[in-house]
Amino acid sequence: MDLFEYQGKQYFAKFGIPVSAGGAADTVDEAVKVADAAKYPVVVKAQVQVGGRGKAGGIKLANNADEVRLHAGNILGMDIKGHVVKRLWVEHASDISEEYYASFTLDRAAKKHLLMLSAQGGVDIEEVAAKDPDAIVKLHINPVEGLSEAVANKAATDAKIPAKALDGVAKILVSLYRCFTEGDCDLAEINPLILKPTGEVHALDAKVSLDNNAAYRHPEWDEYRATEELDEREQLARESDLQYIGLSGTVGIIANGAGLAMSTLDVVNQVGGSAANFLDIGGGANADQMAAALGVINFDQNVKSIFINIFGGITRGEEVAKGIVEAMSRVELRAPIVIRLDGTNAEVGREILAKAGIPESKLQSKPTMLEAARAAVAIANGK
């Protein structure tokens, strides 16, 4: 789960990382109220999860309440690369002497944590990596050992952070590492990490991505979950506890297992179609799950055919078949189903489907994944 900037800053603050005084606002009046409290000048920032906000006009400096009113009014409702701005973050504008970059992630190849630190912040770190790779210090941290302030200090020295900022940067690195580990982040990034003329170091932006697997020990994440940007289909799927990702194609997909579901998308694409979604119905799918899955697919106006791809391991063919028959009696489907059913008790399952008396215009069974994909794509493409 990706956090908005304002949430990331609030999360940072919990771990003692200094951020600018400010607050979130959903209306122009709220923005003025927050700005008055934060002291002028302030920065009014669009809260969207997409890069390039500044260039799109989503970040503006305001010296007084009238300017806040003007900018907040312009930015709220603005469309930035398909993301509509519903919320603002208004904070006291900082004087900036220097801009740095700091982040923690998991390096999957090394199976260790990775600190990336650079004295060249405030720009896209990928660009720095391409132009001047030596400007980024990369340090592996053993999760068993953690990060000490001495090691953080050395990393900052290696990154050519100037002496006056060293202590401040090292302290923030240790706090940011705690946020990353104890806070169960996939990514904790500060860009830019700024040095003020007064000598203080603080986080001017926050990019935080949380590990959903750790949600059980973070009840405080519920408020982030409530503001997550999901489309209506994804919202519906979440309510039914389905692993669903909305896409823009015309073939609705239901498969058991993440790998098979991914593979189904690929095969549909290979035979000239496009998937409307990713949906993993999981192991041991029963009638209720199948009905819920078909319900979500059915909600999608773009769906022209539905491809159910099941390979039974634990999942048994007859259970899948019963599930489909029952689901079809509960839900009036907008598009015909093409099913490929293989593996454990597949013959029994296919027999159940054949005997259910569903016309072939509504349900076809195909023996292989490729043939089923071709049939589903042919229907979706109107052939």
Added chain:
Amino acid sequence: MAIFVNENTKVIVQGLTGGQGKFHGLRNRAYGTKVVGGVTPGKGGQDVEGIPVYDSVADAVKATGADASFIAVPPKAASAAILEAAAAGVKFIVCITEGIPAQDEAKTFNTLLRDYPGVRLLGPNCPGIISPGKCNIGITAGEIAALPSAKGPNVGIVSRSGTLTYQALYELKQQGIGVSTCVGIGGDPVPGTSFVDCLAEFQKDPETHAIIMIGEIGGSAEEEAAEFIKANVTKPMSAYIAGVTAPAGKKMGHAGAIVSGGKGTAQGKMDALRAAGVKVGLNPTEAGSLMADIVKGLK
């Protein structure tokens, strides 16, 4: 021969009295696996259909001489269960648990590396391992795996995905090709056992004559495998990578299946494997028929 497990492997099930542990533990025993005990704290002295239950892994190992463990406990308890097994002297640990926080996984992996370097962890979030006819630990339906033939050629399978592993087993069975061992390494960001670990074992295993590898988007495990294959694997291979059409920035069901910052794409992985001499199929069926061609050539 087989890799990691064989007909003598003695297995305990951590979480045998739970729903998943009981269901799969009993299935594994029915397949012929030596399931010698179970562990559930506080339930020592009970039994599950004749399998004795112990309070701790140490008790179970002492009483049964088990050398492998099958962990089927909830995410909250999984890391402690893995470390308990390692501390009790278990050398091969299979953890099927899905949903363990990545921070816990990284810490557990590095703790094993530091304190128990001789221990192999398979998983978490994996289907397990089957050496057809000898040993089945995990959730694979044993009947879909073809037995290896005495004179070969037999194929080894290594995969990040559960259902695609079944798919591969099934395709080989349809083609009448025997399987030496099938290893599901799991779809999480920090798997205990990597493609490279399995490829090294398959290369050494006299019963394995060719290898199928099934990868997916995310991370760089397939690229590392390709480097290893180039330098070390002489046995012929086919492969399939899932997720060519997966959108960037989305976790595709598995915690580790995500393309981020342009890295971990299926195309990059396929290119790396092709450059290492692996025949790459564009779907699982194609990888299966490429393997059938390879096997024909070996006969």
